[in-house]
Amino acid sequence: MTNPYGSGWSDQGASVDKGGTxxxxxxxxNLANAGDLTATQEMEDMQDMDPLxxxxxxxxxxxxxxxxxxxxxxxxxxxxxxxxxxxxxxxEDEVYRNFAGYVSQVxxxxxMLGVFVISKLTIGICSVVALGSYVIAALRxxxxxxxxxxxxxxxxxxxQFLLKxxxxxxxxxxxxxxxxxxxxxGHTMLAVTAAIILVCVxxxxxxxxxxxxxxxxxLAVGCSVIDGxxxxxxxxxxxxxxxxxxxxxxLAFTRAxxxxxIGTRYSSASxxxxxxxxxxxxxxxxxxxxxxVWQMVAGLQMGARWTxxxxxxxxVVFIAxxxxxxxxxxxxxxxVTASPLSKIGLLGAPPTPPGKV
Numbered sequence: 001m002t003n004p005y006g007s008g009w010s011d012q013g014a015s016v017d018k019g020g021t022x023x024x025x026x027x028x029x030n031l032a033n034a035g036d037l038t039a040t041q042e043m044e045d046m047q048d049m050d051p052l053x054x055x056x057x058x059x060x061x062x063x064x065x066x067x068x069x070x071x072x073x074x075x076x077x078x079x080x081x082x083x084x085x086x087x088x089x090x091x092e093d094e095v096y097r098n099f100a101g102y103v104s105q106v107x108x109x110x111x112m113l114g115v116f117v118i119s120k121l122t123i124g125i126c127s128v129v130a131l132g133s134y135v136i137a138a139l140r141x142x143x144x145x146x147x148x149x150x151x152x153x154x155x156x157x158x159x160q161f162l163l164k165x166x167x168x169x170x171x172x173x174x175x176x177x178x179x180x181x182x183x184x185x186g187h188t189m190l191a192v193t194a195a196i197i198l199v200c201v202x203x204x205x206x207x208x209x210x211x212x213x214x215x216x217x218x219l220a221v222g223c224s225v226i227d228g229x230x231x232x233x234x235x236x237x238x239x240x241x242x243x244x245x246x247x248x249x250x251l252a253f254t255r256a257x258x259x260x261x262i263g264t265r266y267s268s269a270s271x272x273x274x275x276x277x278x279x280x281x282x283x284x285x286x287x288x289x290x291x292x293v294w295q296m297v298a299g300l301q302m303g304a305r306w307t308x309x310x311x312x313x314x315x316v317v318f319i320a321x322x323x324x325x326x327x328x329x330x331x332x333x334x335x336v337t338a339s340p341l342s343k344i345g346l347l348g349a350p351p352t353p354p355g356k357v
Contacts, residue, residue: 060336061253061337072245075242113223134197148250149200156193188218188235195217199330204264204339275335286321292317
């Protein structure tokens, strides 16, 4: 059946429809581009009004650097005491020789550490924690933070191999412990690094709980590598301090999507309480451990049997205390770098004024 109006009307209508569709699509694209430019301009305007939208306070990143340098200094001082003093080598040898016997007196503790004595299982657990943390950062679209934790992981992994190959450990006294350097502990460093990444990537409500989890994981892995006679106690504490220092250096470069969203930057009671408790307990624990070691130095030189419990208790206390200090510090400084308190950070962007009709 032929078109009574001719083919010209049909072609003209199709061309009109096509032209109208293209024009509509072009208008929508222009509106989208204008919206993107407006959003970008609004963000720039807000940053001009409140620079804390895209970066933490200067005092926060300076605190990260200072705390990180203090941990590096503590790790190096601890290594020197353990490697270049007679008392240090004798203390480590006492813990190294008899730690398994000390742990065996507590069956529950022995069974818990037995899981982490299996090297592949420990690596697998820590790897799952780290990979899960990367996924959390990606799902939350914290791309800057994802880059931070990836670089942190690579640096921590490479540094522990470098230090283990380069740090000397001279043979001063006749000891049963392994000859040569074994610091820092790779398994402990892996556990601390994975747990710290988890603390940094989770939302504010989960940070305190993640820090407690990291403390328990670090304590279990740290004690297990001594129980398995893989490492000295100093190796474990050094690994904890170095991992913490690298994490604080990482937090000093927190920017943009590495921070909490504007309008959600509130103080956290759980972070304040848990970080304060961890820091206080860690400092007091280190003081107690140092006092115990100071009391038993003479007994170590004579090989007295009464140093058995003091050496092992102090080793566990040092590991737990150093982990508490590291996770307490990271928890507190992650909060202040991710959520600097400001008007826009608390309330969000100001309302857009209505357009003119």
